[in-house]
Amino acid sequence: MTTTQKKKKSYPVLEDIHGAKYQPMDELARGGQGVVYTTEHPGVLVKGFTSKDDKVKQKWRDHMEWLIRQDIADLKLARPLTLLKAPRMGYVMELMDGLIPLKDIFDRFINASDEVSEENPAPHIQNYLDEGGLRRRIRILAQLARTLNQLHCRGMLYGDLSPDNVFVSADSAYAETWLIDCDNISFESHCDFTVHTPDYGAPEVVREEAMLSSLTDCWSFAVIAYQLLTHNHPLKGDVVNEGEPEVEDEALRGEHPWINDPDNFDNECFTNLPMQLIENSALPALFQKTFGLGKNTPSERPSMAQWLEALTEVDEHLFVCHECNGQTMLSLDNVDLENASCFFCDSAIDEKLVLFEEFIKLSEHEKQDKYPELSGNTIVTGRKVCLQTGDQKELKRLMPSFSYDKVATDHIQLEYTDTMLIITPVEPLSISRGEGKIQAFKKKISLKITARGRNDEPYCIHLGDPQLTHVFWQFRW
Known part of the structure; x- marks a missing residue:
């Protein structure tokens, strides 16, 4: 769907199958299959289905009746709640206030890039920061x-x-994200849809060789992610942008290399934001896997769980520059807080930043049984989490997958205020100073900012029985 200018006109009152009435107010979005309107009820929208084909309308209504019965109320979807009363074709849905289409943000950074001049060489960089930056x-x-x-x-x-x-x-200070226009949600085994938005359809769908699937969702997501992070479409490099329209069609069918293909530079692009912002993460490899081998071999595309894990890991490594408000990601492999600086203005890292590092402590029995080659009992997982003043974060042992969305039995809530660091255990935990005495805690622990730097030994937060193999988080205070 695309946003349109709000039209100040009157619309007939609509009634749902339960007798509730809705007054459409303004047109919010319009697409090939329907129109979405706001109503006089805050957060309540109505969508009208616009096809005139009786068979298509009946098939759509049957699908909507099926979708309303599905157990998806816990997802961030503006899902259909009830159908409009016949002969009207449409449904009622809820969407929280204060949201705009992601397309609006895309349009703004395209406009910013068009304003590049000798006097203003980097308006797209400023736009990047103004729109909330990397975080x-x-x-x-x-x-x-x-x-x-x-x-x-x-x-x-x-x-x-x-x-x-x-x-x-x-x-731009918030990142609430919802999906609307849920008409095409389906079980994979029952899906017979091929509809797609230009630029976002997977190559096999554009070539009309395959139906929609979770693999085509993964492709569309990767395109959106690449555009949002770099301000460019992954398949539209200089060859496409400077070529005839048929060249773009060929690229969208998967017939040209993507713009960062390491083996073929024919479609390079030099106008997008630098990949250095995320180069120390797993994201570049996921993009390469999607737009490289996954371009014409859908089964090679990363799953959404893989994307979720990689994105969460980036978020955990970001720190905010107090000079320019830009966000920079610390290296996953080598975190050097003393030499780290802002990507945008080179300012030194926030000296109040606290870095939490995850380790696994092996019991003596498990070390001898499974890891006899280790010189010690500690395994470095490589996971690190940045915490700055004003932050509230959770430390979960499991990296994100479907199960990560449920409440874990072994995680820690952190709150970093101007005066203290507050550690709240969800399950009982233990804390030690380095290899020193381990003390058990069931309630929150508060560390005052005035005590920071008085001891060289790091704190260790132990999850589970310290005598058994367990995870612990280490930080300095």
Whole structure:
């Protein structure tokens, strides 16, 4: 769907099958299959289905009746709640206020790039920061990945995924993310849809060789993610942008290399934002796997669980620069807090930042039985989490998958205020100073900022029985 200018006109009152009435107010979005309107009820929308074909209308209504019965109320979807009373074709849905289509953000950074001049060489960089920077983009994508992952884990697909039907917070300080236009949600085994939005359809769908599936969802998501992070379409490099329209059609069918193909530079692009922002993460490899081998071999595309895990890991490594408000990701492999600096302005890292590092402590029995080659009892997992003043975060032992969305039995809630660090255990935990005495805690622990730096020994937060193999988080205070 695409947003349109709000029309100040009157619409007839609509009634649902239960007798409730709705007054359409403004047109919110319009697409090939229908129109969405706001109503006089806050957060309540109505969608009208616009096909005139009786067979298509009956098939659509049957599908909507099926979708209303599905157990998807816990997902961030503007799902159909009830159908409109016949002969009207449409349904009622809820969507929280304060959201705009992701397409609006895409349009703004395209406009910013068009304003590049000798006097203003980098308006797109400023736009990147004004729109919430890297952290907001990562969190938008993580929420979207989580919703798609939950759908896929239930054997469902979303279908026609594009920036038109992804709605996000209008306020750049937030990253709330919802999907609307849920008409194409289906079980994979029952799906016979091929509808797609130009630029976002998987190559096999564009070539009309395959139906929609979870694999086509993964493709569309990767395109949106690449655009949001780099301000460019992954298949539209200089060859496409400077060529005839048929060259673009060929690229969207998968007949040209993607713009960062390491083995073929024919379609390179030099106008997008640098990949250095995320180069120390798993994201570049996921993009390569999607747009490289996965371009014409759908089964090679990363799953939504893989995207969710990689995006969550990036979010955990981001720190905010207090000079320019830009966000930079610490290296996953080598975190050097003393030499780390802002990607955008080179300012030194926030000296109040606290870094939590995850380890596995092996029991002596398990070390001898499974890891006799280790010189010690500690395994470095490589997982690290940045915490700055004002942050509230959770430390979960499991990396995100479908089960990560449920409440874990072994995680920690962190809150970092101007005066203290508050550690709240969900399950009982133990804390030690380095290899020192381990003390058990069931309630929250508060560490005052005035005590920071008085001891060289790091704190260790132990999850589970310290005498058995367990996870612990280490940080300095």
